[in-house]
Amino acid sequence: MDLVIALALQIVYGIASLVLISLGLAIIFGMMRVINLAHGEFLMLGGYTVVISTNQGVNIWFAMLVLAPLVVGLIGVLVERLLIQFLYGRMVDTLLATWGLSLLFVGLVTSIFGAQTATTISPPLGAIQIGDYSSSAYELFLIGVTVVLLLLVYAVLKLTKLGLVARATMQSDDMASALGVSTKRIYMITFGLGAAVSGLAGGLLAPVTGVLPSIGATYIAKAFITVISGGASILAGTTAASVLLGGINGIMAFLTGPTLGEVALLAAAIILIRLLPTGITGRFFRKSL
Amino acid sequence: MSWTRENRWRAALVLAGVIFTLAAPGMLELFTIINLSTAIALAILALSLGLIWGYGGILCFGQTAFFGIGAYAYTIAAVNFGGSSWAVLVAILAAAVFAAVLGYFMFYGRVSDVYMAVITLTVTLILYSLLRRTSGPEYKIGDALLGGFNGVTSPPLNLPWAPYMPLFPEHVFYVGMAVLIIGYIICAWLIQTHFGRVAVAIRENELRAELIGYDTRFYKLAMFTIGGAIAGAGGIIFANGVGRVTPDIFNLYNSALAIIWVIVGGRGTLAGPVMGAFALFYLTSWLGTQGVVNNNLVLGLTLIIFVLAVPRGILPTFISWWDGARSRRAMQRRELKVRRKRGRRSSELREAADEK
Numbered sequence: 001m002d003l004v005i006a007l008a009l010q011i012v013y014g015i016a017s018l019v020l021i022s023l024g025l026a027i028i029f030g031m032m033r034v035i036n037l038a039h040g041e042f043l044m045l046g047g048y049t050v051v052i053s054t055n056q057g058v059n060i061w062f063a064m065l066v067l068a069p070l071v072v073g074l075i076g077v078l079v080e081r082l083l084i085q086f087l088y089g090r091m092v093d094t095l096l097a098t099w100g101l102s103l104l105f106v107g108l109v110t111s112i113f114g115a116q117t118a119t120t121i122s123p124p125l126g127a128i129q130i131g132d133y134s135s136s137a138y139e140l141f142l143i144g145v146t147v148v149l150l151l152l153v154y155a156v157l158k159l160t161k162l163g164l165v166a167r168a169t170m171q172s173d174d175m176a177s178a179l180g181v182s183t184k185r186i187y188m189i190t191f192g193l194g195a196a197v198s199g200l201a202g203g204l205l206a207p208v209t210g211v212l213p214s215i216g217a218t219y220i221a222k223a224f225i226t227v228i229s230g231g232a233s234i235l236a237g238t239t240a241a242s243v244l245l246g247g248i249n250g251i252m253a254f255l256t257g258p259t260l261g262e263v264a265l266l267a268a269a270i271i272l273i274r275l276l277p278t279g280i281t282g283r284f285f286r287k288s289l
Numbered sequence: 290m291s292w293t294r295e296n297r298w299r300a301a302l303v304l305a306g307v308i309f310t311l312a313a314p315g316m317l318e319l320f321t322i323i324n325l326s327t328a329i330a331l332a333i334l335a336l337s338l339g340l341i342w343g344y345g346g347i348l349c350f351g352q353t354a355f356f357g358i359g360a361y362a363y364t365i366a367a368v369n370f371g372g373s374s375w376a377v378l379v380a381i382l383a384a385a386v387f388a389a390v391l392g393y394f395m396f397y398g399r400v401s402d403v404y405m406a407v408i409t410l411t412v413t414l415i416l417y418s419l420l421r422r423t424s425g426p427e428y429k430i431g432d433a434l435l436g437g438f439n440g441v442t443s444p445p446l447n448l449p450w451a452p453y454m455p456l457f458p459e460h461v462f463y464v465g466m467a468v469l470i471i472g473y474i475i476c477a478w479l480i481q482t483h484f485g486r487v488a489v490a491i492r493e494n495e496l497r498a499e500l501i502g503y504d505t506r507f508y509k510l511a512m513f514t515i516g517g518a519i520a521g522a523g524g525i526i527f528a529n530g531v532g533r534v535t536p537d538i539f540n541l542y543n544s545a546l547a548i549i550w551v552i553v554g555g556r557g558t559l560a561g562p563v564m565g566a567f568a569l570f571y572l573t574s575w576l577g578t579q580g581v582v583n584n585n586l587v588l589g590l591t592l593i594i595f596v597l598a599v600p601r602g603i604l605p606t607f608i609s610w611w612d613g614a615r616s617r618r619a620m621q622r623r624e625l626k627v628r629r630k631r632g633r634r635s636s637e638l639r640e641a642a643d644e645k
Contacts, residue, residue, distance in 0.1 A: 035403055086597065091403045092348060093596050096552065099350075100592030103545055107586025217541040221414035224407045259422045266415045270391075273408065274398040 024198030040216025046202025068203025076195020231279020333523030346492025359524025384521025440535030555602025
């Protein structure tokens, strides 16, 4: 019984971390049809923000929950103004330009902080006991944050005026701008928010993974697979794909070890895309957010 | 294949390549030659991406996957067989088969090009993280330990009839140049066949090509597989040039590099990506020795600037500038002639008027 609970917790944590690393990408992709290849670097910058400010004596919770999203969100707005806004409607060029951006960020951070790990911080909160098994309380906290984050994004999209206007822009930007919405501003805000969510995720994961200039590469593959498998709906797609892929990964990793877990994740994603080229939400839950 | 202007240029390029191959080992130091072998391997990779992206319109961000699989398959097979002859075949086949399987899922699933880019990149990155984990003694294929992060030492190529006689570095250079030149000729021929023309038609407008009655999925898959095979051949040269394959071959930096060669050199040309590969190889190794600026920084800036300012790449931009300049000059000459003729006529008229 304890084993089952511990295993279930592990799988839920895997799913939550998939949601966490993919959500920022999904927001930007779902709202703006922009695939941000610098997504991994947004996570990396969030991690650096937390590690550096914590080492400067800032409270770790403040650094993770406020500073990281704020800093990376501002960087996102800046990026949108300086680069992305010239490339709307040119998907391939956006891909290439954001890839250039990703290399640029890696290069910048390496030049400033060096290629090695900046001093790491240890995860706050200790361990908890489940019968004979111990689990990190921080992992539980991350699961909780993920749920809150999903609810928050849902609330913003569904209940606020900004969310309404953003959804309208997403459906038809011509019509929205004809009705007086400044679509340019909406795009800027959306990109900034997506970046902020990525920054938050990167900051939250930093105590677990440590930070490296090249750490983005380890996130990006999973984030892309999740978002593409999920399809166009931001919340439903990301959640559904995370549950499916994270579940498969967790179960296979338990049965055969972490290496085959990742193989199973990839294989499942490729087969899924073959069967549902527009993602899960291209076929199911189509009307959802 | 007709003797068009493009083909005259291509023939000149091939000739220059052959002359360089024959002259270089006599003129350059051995260290430079060994370095060149690696650059040649990367140029072959660039050629394969130039073919499938520039002519097939297939946006593959993970062309290094096939390159790396070629290198790994060659190494593992050569260790197991104790000779390179079959290993070469195995490597090219492995890369082609992997491309075919991946391509089947993508093209027959009708994945759009942006998704395709992301999927190919993701596959490459997953190969990277998988192979990094294979450091234990239980991860071996036949006699070859995969070695995780440190990779596997690649046995050198040998003559097909003498497995105990490994080739010297300058011979590897010859083989590499031969593969590059032959690969270039094959690609140049391929794009002028019926198959190649259909591929270009699909690149221009997939729906229209399909309505005319071509099975675009099949053509794209075939193009992708050929590109994978060429990249695999490049991987063999790479394994020989470096002497070792490591999971780093699959990392994000290298996949970006391949894209940058093609963007800088120019899509829709074959020579452009090859030149881009050589140029950036020497630029990055020079920057590496200077140690002032970070390579990632320079490459990232290069990519952004090219996408924003020179989206077609250097070679096509240069060609159209050259053509423009030539036609402008021709026009000026013609105008000059006309004006002179007119001038003569008006002076004749004036003379005639004077006589009256």
